[in-house]
Amino acid sequence: MDSFAELRRRHIADVQRFTPTAVAQLDWTRDQVRAHQTQRLRQVVAHAQQHSPFHAERLAHLEATGLELDDLPTIPPMTKADVMTHWDQIVTDPQLHLEGVIDHLDGLHAGEHQDYYYLDKYYAAATGGTSGQRGVFLWDWETFVATANVTYRMEVRDDQLRPPTGPRRTAVICAGSFVHASRLLFPTMLDPQRDVMVLSAGTPIRDMVQQLNDYQPDRLVGYASIVEELCAEALDGRLKISPQRILTNSEPLLPEARQMALEAWGINIHNSWGSVEIGLAAAEGESFSGSTLAEDFLIVEPVDADHRPVADNTQADHVLVTKLVGTVMPLVRYVMTDTLILDDGPNPDAPGYRRIVDIQGRSDAWFKYAGAVKIHPMVFRSVLGQDRHISEYQVQQTERGARVLAITHGEFDPAAPVAALQQALAEAGLQGAEISIECVTQLPRHPETNKLKCFVPLPG
Structure with missing residues (x-):
């Protein structure tokens, strides 16, 4: 069994090898995006039918080889409750059982072991999210490679146009333990020359400010509410750093936070959207006109309370998400309760992709x-x-x-x-x-x- 450090090193190397492809895909046309989605959807459904007892029954009415995107509404949505009730029947690896994964997570949480990879190839995370309902989800190797690139590929593309100068230091504020996906994901840099400092989101603001002042990062990544607090600390003169880029995640970003960042440092905030279930799914580019959906890795359907499609620029009651990467835990039309507004108009950051122009859900409070x-x-x-x-x-x-x-x-x-x-x-x-x-x-x-x-x- 390889050590966590060795697996992590190999995983990050694979992430960085995939980065040129992930960045190039941002230039796809809408037709290219949809053709890719169709091909991947057929592969996902075929694999799920063959290797997941839950999906074999649920998707039995479909002929995978001829499946089209317009056929998605014939598939009933699946929920977090479905996942937890049928976990062993959903996963496609017969070695996997929910109780075994929970024991693995319990051992991590209690500090009994430090083997963050399960069976040397899966990452497991338990989340209650803002819904408060516990879920246990798996990322396989491919899911992490894709998700890490979605997180930072906009940044990489901008660095190619305007190479950074000076020390490359990113401060990441996330969960303190690898038990939560943010700790695995956000410290993963696509630039091998970039140094990273990780701070737990539970760190008192006073201590966080001191550590950031000592580290002097040129980039800041963190939960939206904490970044807003740090903006206030900078405006009050206690936080003395000069970030050139800020990425927020995990929580809705308030307009006030953007304004505070502009006042404190003269830069806007790049927002993002995602979850433990599906990984980071959208990231904001240099136009600041909305977060570009990673539609080369996901299909996102905005729907009303009855799961019927809603028009563009209309508030969705929730969204149905289909993962197009990773095979261990197929999520096909998975219900996410985030209330979004999508726009498929001209996207200056990625011409073939839709954008999230407003996110109303998942609002935690200090x-x-x-x-x-x-x-x-x-x-x-x-x-x-x-x-x-x-x-x-x-x-x-x-x-x-x-x-x-x-x-x-x-x-x-x-x-x-x-x-x-x-x-x-x-x-x-x-x-x-x-x-x-x-x-x-x-x-x-x-x-x-x-x-x-x-x-x-x-x-x-």
């Missing part, structure tokens, strides 16, 4: 406590999202901590996650946090939309 203590939702997600006995949760802020409502299964003991949350919160700056976890059978949802807000801050 918890703010007395003494100017701010806690990012990742501090809670890193504990609750990894507990195998918690399937869904809602975190409600209290004056001195949080009340967690959790739908659990099996023999759940709240003592361990309570202690883990108290420790994580103390490390993030909230000492002596009062935490309670209550087991419930149903979580409160919005009375009109029926959506769950996973993190509920105190009013005001």
